[in-house]
Amino acid sequence: MKPALISLTLALLLPVVTTAQESPAPASDDTTATAVPGVAGGHGKAAVIAAYDANGDGTLTLEEYTQVRKTRFDEADADKDGALNEAEYVAEFEGRLKQQYADQNKQPDERYENSMKQASVRHAIVDRNRDGLLSWDEQQLVAASTFDRLDSNKDGVIDATDPEPEREDRDDTAGDTGDTGGAAAQPAN
Numbered sequence: 001m002k003p004a005l006i007s008l009t010l011a012l013l014l015p016v017v018t019t020a021q022e023s024p025a026p027a028s029d030d031t032t033a034t035a036v037p038g039v040a041g042g043h044g045k046a047a048v049i050a051a052y053d054a055n056g057d058g059t060l061t062l063e064e065y066t067q068v069r070k071t072r073f074d075e076a077d078a079d080k081d082g083a084l085n086e087a088e089y090v091a092e093f094e095g096r097l098k099q100q101y102a103d104q105n106k107q108p109d110e111r112y113e114n115s116m117k118q119a120s121v122r123h124a125i126v127d128r129n130r131d132g133l134l135s136w137d138e139q140q141l142v143a144a145s146t147f148d149r150l151d152s153n154k155d156g157v158i159d160a161t162d163p164e165p166e167r168e169d170r171d172d173t174a175g176d177t178g179d180t181g182g183a184a185a186q187p188a189n
């Protein structure tokens, strides 16, 4: 069983179910732990392309990335106030995590619980102005750094010609906010 393929397939099948950054974020935690040879990390470049490449040409533009994320953001915004509170953010994340576990015929385990805790931590991190709400502008800040990191040859698009970034771990959502996210993303096991 190849977690990378599974997460890719999942991402392709459920492109619009996610939101805030990060669709591939949860998958990554899992695939990272189970060691995926080809796709280091899981929410690395390939997973992100698979999740956001709207027209399926293998090239992810910033426009596509933004458009898909906006759709997901709006879907997660349950009370339609234009921002994601922690509950909305975590609920969206859990939806993806559950789907991922179901796809792999797994039951929620310790890693699941850790991932959920991380989601709450991430919300606090990406909420730059600490008003308890992840605004679209704040979301865009995170996304911009993620896109820039994955566009490692800096030609404005993410595709097969971009060398895989060296540090692609878990900062899909947390971005440059290393410390907290990093610690949380390294479960005891």
Ligand SMILES: [Ca+2]
Residues within 6 Å of the ligand: 076, 077, 078, 079, 080, 081, 082, 083, 084, 085, 088
């Ligand atoms: Ca909201």
Ligand SMILES: [Ca+2]
Residues within 6 Å of the ligand: 127, 128, 129, 130, 131, 132, 133, 134, 135, 138
């Ligand atoms: Ca905020």
Ligand SMILES: [Ca+2]
Residues within 6 Å of the ligand: 150, 151, 152, 153, 154, 155, 156, 157, 158, 159, 161, 162
């Ligand atoms: Ca590129």
